[in-house]
Amino acid sequence: MVKTLQHMNLSQVYPAVLADFNLNTCGDPDCGNFGVAPDFTIPVFKGKNAAQRKQAAAASIPALTTGLGSYTMSSDDHHPRISEVFEYAGDPVGWDDGRSMECGHQRGNSICNISFAVLSNEHFLEEYYRLLLAGGCLEGPVCGACGARYLENPDEFIFNGTHGKLAPGGNRRKAKPSGFRIIHRPCKGKPGARLSVSLDHQAQKELRDNVRILRCIVNGDSITTMRRVLADPDTGKQIGVSRLYSRVFWLEKTLLAFERAKLKEWKQRVEASDRFSHMRIALDDVTISVNWESRFDRRLTPLQFSVSADIRSGYVFRIDANFDPNVDPVEFIQEHYLDDTGQPTNLRQHYSQKSGVTFTAPKMQFQRPSGRLDEAMLFASAEGRWRVFSERVQNAYEKTVNAGFALPPEAQEKIAEADDKRYQLDQIRQGYFGFHDTDRDFRGSFNGSVVKPTYTKAAHLACLRDMLPKGKITLVGEQEATMVRVVPHVFRDMINEDMFEWFVISFDKEVSAPKSKERMARFTEGLEAFKERARAKLGDDISDRELLEHYCTKRMSTACIEGRNGTKYSHAIPNFQSRQFPQVWIKTPAQYFGETQKVVGFPVLRKKYRDPLKKLAFDQKVHDPELRAALTRRALKATIQPVSTFMSSLRHRTSPSKRAGGKGARTGPAYINGAVFNPAVLMAFLNIFRVYYNWFEARQYKGPGAAAGSESPVPAGMSSIRIPGTKESLEVPKMATTAPVMLTPAMRLGADPEKPNGRPRKAPDPRRVLYRPWLYHGTPLWRKFENR
Numbered sequence: 001m002v003k004t005l006q007h008m009n010l011s012q013v014y015p016a017v018l019a020d021f022n023l024n025t026c027g028d029p030d031c032g033n034f035g036v037a038p039d040f041t042i043p044v045f046k047g048k049n050a051a052q053r054k055q056a057a058a059a060s061i062p063a064l065t066t067g068l069g070s071y072t073m074s075s076d077d078h079h080p081r082i083s084e085v086f087e088y089a090g091d092p093v094g095w096d097d098g099r100s101m102e103c104g105h106q107r108g109n110s111i112c113n114i115s116f117a118v119l120s121n122e123h124f125l126e127e128y129y130r131l132l133l134a135g136g137c138l139e140g141p142v143c144g145a146c147g148a149r150y151l152e153n154p155d156e157f158i159f160n161g162t163h164g165k166l167a168p169g170g171n172r173r174k175a176k177p178s179g180f181r182i183i184h185r186p187c188k189g190k191p192g193a194r195l196s197v198s199l200d201h202q203a204q205k206e207l208r209d210n211v212r213i214l215r216c217i218v219n220g221d222s223i224t225t226m227r228r229v230l231a232d233p234d235t236g237k238q239i240g241v242s243r244l245y246s247r248v249f250w251l252e253k254t255l256l257a258f259e260r261a262k263l264k265e266w267k268q269r270v271e272a273s274d275r276f277s278h279m280r281i282a283l284d285d286v287t288i289s290v291n292w293e294s295r296f297d298r299r300l301t302p303l304q305f306s307v308s309a310d311i312r313s314g315y316v317f318r319i320d321a322n323f324d325p326n327v328d329p330v331e332f333i334q335e336h337y338l339d340d341t342g343q344p345t346n347l348r349q350h351y352s353q354k355s356g357v358t359f360t361a362p363k364m365q366f367q368r369p370s371g372r373l374d375e376a377m378l379f380a381s382a383e384g385r386w387r388v389f390s391e392r393v394q395n396a397y398e399k400t401v402n403a404g405f406a407l408p409p410e411a412q413e414k415i416a417e418a419d420d421k422r423y424q425l426d427q428i429r430q431g432y433f434g435f436h437d438t439d440r441d442f443r444g445s446f447n448g449s450v451v452k453p454t455y456t457k458a459a460h461l462a463c464l465r466d467m468l469p470k471g472k473i474t475l476v477g478e479q480e481a482t483m484v485r486v487v488p489h490v491f492r493d494m495i496n497e498d499m500f501e502w503f504v505i506s507f508d509k510e511v512s513a514p515k516s517k518e519r520m521a522r523f524t525e526g527l528e529a530f531k532e533r534a535r536a537k538l539g540d541d542i543s544d545r546e547l548l549e550h551y552c553t554k555r556m557s558t559a560c561i562e563g564r565n566g567t568k569y570s571h572a573i574p575n576f577q578s579r580q581f582p583q584v585w586i587k588t589p590a591q592y593f594g595e596t597q598k599v600v601g602f603p604v605l606r607k608k609y610r611d612p613l614k615k616l617a618f619d620q621k622v623h624d625p626e627l628r629a630a631l632t633r634r635a636l637k638a639t640i641q642p643v644s645t646f647m648s649s650l651r652h653r654t655s656p657s658k659r660a661g662g663k664g665a666r667t668g669p670a671y672i673n674g675a676v677f678n679p680a681v682l683m684a685f686l687n688i689f690r691v692y693y694n695w696f697e698a699r700q701y702k703g704p705g706a707a708a709g710s711e712s713p714v715p716a717g718m719s720s721i722r723i724p725g726t727k728e729s730l731e732v733p734k735m736a737t738t739a740p741v742m743l744t745p746a747m748r749l750g751a752d753p754e755k756p757n758g759r760p761r762k763a764p765d766p767r768r769v770l771y772r773p774w775l776y777h778g779t780p781l782w783r784k785f786e787n788r
């Protein structure tokens with residue numbers, strides 16, 4: 001018989017709140033508890049005459065009537081666990097690894113009741129910094145005494161001389177210092193307050209190689225090809241894989257720092273101008289697999305990447321994986337779950353009740369130090385490392401053992417130690433926390449751990465929000481369960497200011513190309529006929545855009561899924577059927593840009609339109625003409641096309657991201673020869689490709705919601721055709737009337753602005769970008785390095 005644990009209440013488990021962020025409040029923008037943390041001073045009435053006593057107290061405590069700050073907590077029974085070791089040895093207890101909260105705000109005659117799983121704000125913050133600093137590579141110098149970052153407060157640091165020397169040569173006429181010393185002024189005199197800074201690329205002799213690596217990455221070459229390309233031309237000696245990797249990481253860092261500096265300038269420019277900024281962002285998740293193998297099995301592990309791109313310009317702002325390459329599973333567990341003597345610690349949470357009774361319980365996921373990560377995998381991977389270690393030692397001595405000799409004492413001792421570690425890990429992992437077994441046990445010769453997608457998603461959105469200029473943001477994505485939990489909280493301030501909208505689309509992805517073309521042709525045909533009729537009636541003044549909107553407003557309808565017996569079902573997945581969102585989804589008649597049969601939902605909409613839409617049931621028709629027009633306008637621009645375009649370019653051009661067989665992202669994993677083994681390298685490849693795509697490669701860009709002007713008129717004129725067998729030619733009129741406008745996404749975004757001289761625009765030369773100290777852009781160190 002398994003016991004259950006003591007009862008805990010919300011005030012005992014409610015996670016710490018950050019200064020300006022809290023994931024654990026009601027997520028309904030129209031609820032009085034939106035962004036309001038629980039108020040634990042509200043008295044709870046239980047027992048005899050509870051209702052009367054509550055009513056009597058309500059006169060002096062208004063929260064009892066309104067429910068402001070009122071929440072209840074229940075067990076999140078999706079993750080039942082059993083602990084049967086340590087204090088529970090021989091006396092197992094069952095518990096739920098998580099809690100959910102329900103909002104108790106009064107809403108008309110009923111209670112809000114929106115429920116959500118409790119998450120840790122600290123885990124969010126940790127993930128936010130990981131993405132913000134790109135896993136640490138954009139962190140910059142840090143004061144060794146207090147941990148202050150130079151890049152965050154450059155004014156607090158003072159110069160303290162130079163060090164090192166760069167010999168003359170190349171375009172250096174004189175020897176120059178290779179680095180600078182700086183002191184964190186507030187910590188002056190303390191150890192670690194003085195640090196020296198130099199540029200990473202100074203140690204690299206062949207600067208040209210970096211440009212070659214960049215070209216290789218963006219042109220689909222594999223690691224093997226890169227090693228061949230970089231081989232010594234005389235001896236043919238190839239560069240080592242780890243050296244190549246460090247070059248790749250350097251490239252990633254330099255390009256990310258360059259992009260960050262440029263986008264910061266762009267943001268400041270936009271904010272300083274009087275123009276109102278409205279960014280439309282397409283967001284989609286893609287799965288890319290890495291070869292994650294040991295000597296004994298070859299399998300793939302899918303990583304989930306969140307990709308956000310600007311709909312108007314096609315600029316891809318971020319691509320973030322739910323994988324933290326800086327976590328060493330063995331070290332992590334030793335640091336967080338074992339004390340100095342190697343004994344388990346941090347396993348239990350202490351509680352005390354009002355009556356003075358104290359008790360402990362196993363830490364729940366939002367309380368555990370490892371709660372941000374996929375813990376089953378993390379623990380299994382740590383245990384697997386010890387197993388691999390033992391196996392390798394034993395294999396090495398195979399001959400000795402076969403010959404009947406014992407292992408050397410030192411090896412025996414280490415194997416025994418590894419066995420102890422494995423036993424201990426297993427006790428914590430399965431005996432105490434009850435994590436299920438996973439087959440992802442001992443794969444991976446590299447560091448890292450998979451992160452829970454909810455935290456990565458929240459951090460991705462928060463980083464994106466902070467990159468964009470102040471103004472309005474419209475987010476367009478697909479139906480993803482994790483979004484429901486985090487979007488209202490990440491954008492809470494903007495929602496309150498009515499400056500944020502969020503649409504969710506689905507369209508026919510399985511359709512064949514000819515079928516899709518046929519649909520688009522039929523739509524265009526209908527639209528053109530409508531335009532002709534309308535213009536005959538209304539005159540020529542009315543624009544194409546207006547007519548398109550009229551046409552679609554008339555024909556849009558409420559989308560439902562119809563069951564076999566005629567029952568109607570909501571188009572939304574269960575998470576989106578929550579009362580916090582409007583339930584009406586619309587089917588738009590527009591069939592264009594490859595997204596056909598589109599259905600659009602409006603989880604967050606301007607208050608003006610949200611209020612009437614929320615009043616409708618999921619299968620009701622929208623009658624109000626103003627609301628219909630507003631929804632149509634939004635549906636016409638709701639697209640994830642910029643992400644799809646980027647992804648198809650990525651899959652086409654970089655070898656590591658090619659899909660293993662089949663077309664769908666979720667076809668079964670199979671081993672890809674030549675794919676990347678290390679997720680950190682894959683992530684670097686994707687970031688390098690992204691910056692290259694954004695800044696260095698001009699392309700034509702079209703799509704719903706794209707900036708107009710993807711084509712420019714060609715002046716009418718003549719061209720000549722040579723007459724065969726003669727030296728004469730025939731003058732004929734030019735055929736093309738328009739030419740594609742080739743710009744980079746950065747140019748269209750305005751981050752790479754037009755120069756005043758009005759010459760044709762060119763993408764920057766990567767050679768000129770790569771060797772500048774972008775990491776220090778805008779700080780005194782930037783000036784020092786630039787002018788030295």
Ligand SMILES: [Zn+2]
Binds near residue numbers: 033103
């Ligand atoms: Zn609520």
Ligand SMILES: [Zn+2]
Binds near residue numbers: 145146147148187
């Ligand atoms: Zn300091």
